[in-house]
Amino acid sequence: MSVQSSRATIAKAVQDLNNFWLVTRGSWDDVVAEEFEKKYLEPIAMDFKPASSAMDAIGAVISQMQRDCSE
Numbered sequence: 001m002s003v004q005s006s007r008a009t010i011a012k013a014v015q016d017l018n019n020f021w022l023v024t025r026g027s028w029d030d031v032v033a034e035e036f037e038k039k040y041l042e043p044i045a046m047d048f049k050p051a052s053s054a055m056d057a058i059g060a061v062i063s064q065m066q067r068d069c070s071e
Contacts, residue, residue, distance in 0.1 A: 003059035007052055014048050017041070
């Protein structure tokens with residue numbers, strides 16, 4: 001599995017998690033739900049952006065290494 005396909009898989013999982021949470025949040029609206037969102041879901045969303053950027057950078061390095069080795 002390439003870095004880009006792994007990145008896409010993680011992006012889809014984060015999006016699916018957000019979509020399921022929106023559905024769940026429709027019927028779970030109390031202080032515990034807010035705490036759960038702040039403690040678990042918000043950090044995932046915040047951590048995904050830098051992780052995604054890092055994966056893009058790693059993918060670029062790997063691609064360059066493959067080009068360099070095939071010359």
